[in-house]
Amino acid sequence: MTVLLSERSQIFDRADAYAVSEYVNQHVGNHCIRLPPKGRPQASISHRTFSSLDLCRISYGAPVQVTSTALETIYHLQILLQGHCRSASRGKEQIFRAGEVLLINPDDPVDLTYSADCEKFIVKLPVRLFENACLEQHWALPHQGIRFVAERQHLDDMNGFAQLLGLICHEAENAADLEVQTLYERIVAKKLLALLASNVLRVIPRQEEGSGFEAVRQFIEAHLTEDISVEQLMAVSRVSERSLYLMFERNVGLSPRDYTRQRKLERVHAELQKQAARSVTEVALDHGFVHLGRFSEAYRKRFGELPSQTWRRQREPVALGG
Template identity: 85%
Template sequence: MTLLLSDRSQVYDRADAYAVSDYVNQHVGSHCIRLPPKGRPQASINHRTFSSLDLCRISYGAPVQVTSAALETIYHLQILLRGHCRSAAYGNEQIFRAGEVLLINPDDPVDLTYSADCEKFIVKVPVRLLENACLEQHWPLPDQGIRFIAQRHTLSAMDGFHQLMGLICNEAETSADAEIATLYERIVAKKLLALLSNNVLKVIPRPEEGGGFEPVRQFIEEHLTEDISVEQLMAVCRVSERSLYLLFERRAGLSPRDYVRQRKLERVNAQLQLATARSVTEVALDHGFVHLGRFSEAYRKRFGELPSQTWRRQREQFALGG
């Protein structure tokens, strides 16, 4: 499993649990903890701030109940790494286990009980980050605020999200510059809105004339740095899913998803040949490729070389020309 925060980010190791709780109150969100009446559990926390995101890995070393009235200005996302957690918010009890993801909306009460062996990775996502992601894509903000429908998710269903968190943790620990940090946090917001059911009405631009391949091709070209769904393409074409697949097979010889992926790879290839391309990782992430290993292999199959080779050759040619 991808490492989420190494020992370089350690703040407390085998420390008093209430000291760790006080630190969490300062950096993650206001809460109260309840520990067993006997014993002195040894708690640990690793923490990094990355642009407007807070990242931390916590274990308390004993069964602990964590409660809070509401987190108000943040979305609280937890990845269970070990052990289990019981959620009892609104009287609805759920058990979360390793590999599952817990997401709490800003106005939801928190009532979580963790097993003694539980270790969790927490991402604190500010409300304004998701609101800005909506505004960038011209989606109207819900009157009641952005809310995610379900509390429980699985990493396997959140395509590439765990790997994205691993990349972010690595960047946070190696002092990435502000521009890269801002890029990553925007990707996190867009991924959450795209992957998890929510109340945002994603308004899709409709061409004046429906049907045909050109409107959908143009839509794809204008949104290559975003997650493009089959549902969006159906709305642009105003056709059924079956008709959409037939249209792409007839005009492009590919499925809609494969066509979008091919165009993203071609755009990345063009970007890497520009003198302004700062790194392969940055260009890949900007086009939604978070599995960098899979991206490199797909790129090699498409262009006969690794993306790093394209980028390096461009830099060498630029240096000779300069």
Template identity: 75%
Template sequence: MTTLLSERSCIFNQADAYAVSEYVNQHVGSHEIRMPPKGQPRASISHRTFSSLDLCRISYGARVQVLSPALESIYHLQILLRGHCRSFARDREQIYTPGEILLINPDDPVDLTYSADCEKFIIKVPVGLLESACVEQKWVLPSNGIRFAASRHDLSTLECFVQLLGLICQEAESAAAPEVQVLYERLVASKLLGMLASNVARQIPAQSQGQGFEAVRQFIDAHLRKEISIEQLMAVARVSERSLYLLFERQVGVSPRDYVRQRRLERVHELLQSPAARSVTEVALDHGFLHLGRFSEAYRKRFGELPSQTTRRCQEGLAVNG
């Protein structure tokens, strides 16, 4: 099997199991362990951080039960290297043996029991990395988050992915440059989404994301004089808050709130150039700019002149033409 972390990455070797567990809590995922009351099991762990990924190889030296309500913001992909593992989640029990992969979703309750001779490799993948990869691939990001199917995965069918992990471990131990690490982490995310069954819809018309944004854009333009909440935009786009921010990042490169503020400035700029323009203060307040000093500075940065200069320039133009 491809080498997944060498002795160069060793953090604890034949150490107290609870000390190793505390290290895992700090770096790999929140959990608690339950072990036999007798004996002094010796645990070992190797660990590397690689961009936003965490790579970990661990053995506890005794039968151990690992529990967690949920991992919340991360996915755990575990490769069983030695021994066996019993997984019990959502009233379903499975036994994993060497050469099999277990993937734990962020909302999955964790109840895993490992044999005394068990050794496993874990790669921790943040939710945001997978969601960004989903948007980059122009796939539909589920409103309730990406969730992988609870199916068994054999290393023989994922050989290329395991080789990729081996390369990543080598790069991590060789202190690869940050830009190299980013390329590898994006490749991991794309590979996981492409090769494992999930709730992500992969084949969609290319314009779907744009059409979803167009509805939001029209709503914003129609309500620039009113309060516009993130919840309203989520309802119009029919996506989660997470997906909404990713949609705006992909379409316009700014957050929803920044885009609304930008459109309000543009609308004020249009109105101040109108022959029937009201005072700067009235127009600004009408569009939610309550702090006039900040409004003037934001306007100047956006259009290269103060609001009063815009109105003066337009009035002078009218006078010359009139």
């Protein structure tokens, strides 16, 4: 049987449920819980961070209702390991049982009620992970963001996905290097896009369109530490401003400025994850972010945490003997 986090990753065992809930708020996603008025349920949680993913195994030891207005910058992939869960979202109710998978979109209101014997495994995935997977395959990003369709899915029917998660948990508990972690998280995003129904149109541009965009994309990648103007991109692509905007719309669903800004944020994020990274201010300024307050807010919306948190995490000692 696939092991999704062992005792080595345990944070709380038979602990106060509200203490476990507070830990979840700090690491996995903002929510509120409602427990029975009587009794002192004993909750448990195991947790690992793996690149930009958070892996969490949790049980509350009592019937619990979990609510949230929205997850905003992240997706939650939830797998019921035992027990059952009632989901009430956007006027639709579903019951999920052991082995079934629930994926919560960033803008979905959350209203989940878990049985007393329920244990679940959660993977927290940032929005940008799926966006990057689409961009790598030259699929256009939906204007309203990537949304997965709420369909019943059993883990056993997901083409080896359980084994992939087991391998990721093993690597997380054995301190895989950052390059390996990044590779695995990209595989997870691509597998989920392939396995679950979503609003992503898997349309690859015609060759003459894609080749022109590729030249512009390479130019942007080579000049991310510089100010890149629309005029420069017009010169590289040899098209008019209107045609340039249409080219970006067809290929990535973003304007030239938004795409360039997104790639700059991605590069800053990658730099801050390196052990040798300088200060957040220096890295941001190197990539043209002169208004640091606006930069921090854009970074938080993109990655679900402040740049200082990303930078600091690479300097913290590995916990739990991992």
